[in-house]
Amino acid sequence: MQTHDAEVTMLRAICLSAALALPVLGITPLPAAAEVAVTYAAPDRFRDREFRQARSRASALAEFDREFARLAARYLPAGQDLAIEVLDIDLAGDFEPWNVDHRDVRILRDTTPPRIRLRYTLAKGGRVLAQDEVRLTDLNYLSDPAARNSGKRFAHDKRLLEDWFRKTFAIAPADRSPSRTPGA
Numbered sequence: 001m002q003t004h005d006a007e008v009t010m011l012r013a014i015c016l017s018a019a020l021a022l023p024v025l026g027i028t029p030l031p032a033a034a035e036v037a038v039t040y041a042a043p044d045r046f047r048d049r050e051f052r053q054a055r056s057r058a059s060a061l062a063e064f065d066r067e068f069a070r071l072a073a074r075y076l077p078a079g080q081d082l083a084i085e086v087l088d089i090d091l092a093g094d095f096e097p098w099n100v101d102h103r104d105v106r107i108l109r110d111t112t113p114p115r116i117r118l119r120y121t122l123a124k125g126g127r128v129l130a131q132d133e134v135r136l137t138d139l140n141y142l143s144d145p146a147a148r149n150s151g152k153r154f155a156h157d158k159r160l161l162e163d164w165f166r167k168t169f170a171i172a173p174a175d176r177s178p179s180r181t182p183g184a
Contacts, residue, residue, distance in 0.1 A: 034076030038068045040086045047090040047115075060154070064089075067158050071165040076122075080129070082169075083121045087133075090115040092141055092156035113141050114157040122169070136164050 040061060043051050051057045064086070072082055092114040093106040114137065121131040138144075141156045152158070 034072050034078055034080045034082065036068050036072035036076070036082045036084065038065055038084045038086065041088075043086075043089075046088050049095055050091055051089065060089075063154060067154075067161060071162060075165045075169045080122060080124045083123075085119045086116065087119060088115070088117040089157070091154060108142060108156075110139075110142060113137050113139050114160045116157065116160060130168075134164070136160050138163070 040046075043057055043061060044054075045051075050060050068084060076082055091106070092112065093108040094112045095106060116136045117134070118136070119131075119133040122129045138156070138160050141160070144156070144159060146159070
């Protein structure tokens with residue numbers, strides 16, 4: 001029994017020594033990852049038909065939740081918190097119910113660009129760095145070959161969000177070092 005206790009004590013001492021040595025070696029713990037909290041204001045009343053039925057709405061909102069999380073991980077500096085309230089989504093394209101052969105096919109036209117209205121607050125340590133209500137749209141969405149050829153669900157809408165994230169929150173790659181204090 002004494003041998004086991006001695007081994008545990010030795011292991012604890014090694015772990016403590018290693019933890020204390022990290023700052024001396026210039027290795028510091030990474031700051032907390034950026035956090036994003038997304039809420040949807042009355043999604044059953046969003047302009048797009050995709051959000052009118054509970055099943056398709058749940059699937060679409062889950063897809064947007066994943067996209068917001070991906071974009072936050074990519075573009076937000078560590079230690080910042082982003083709260084987004086999505087006020088309305090009108091997806092790219094539209095259904096044409098009069099076209100019997102293609103009732104469930106979303107038709108993309110110049111007159112049906114993606115539109116997203118949202119309100120956001122960016123904070124760090126409880127201090128508000130930025131907040132605004134924005135209306136996002138891309139009238140040239142059909143000219144984007146990356147989105148057009150992606151084959152992914154909501155490709156144009158996701159591209160619209162990515163462009164906004166990049167323009168609003170992106171920092172230069174050199175500024176992503178753990179020692180940088182974003183927003184300070």
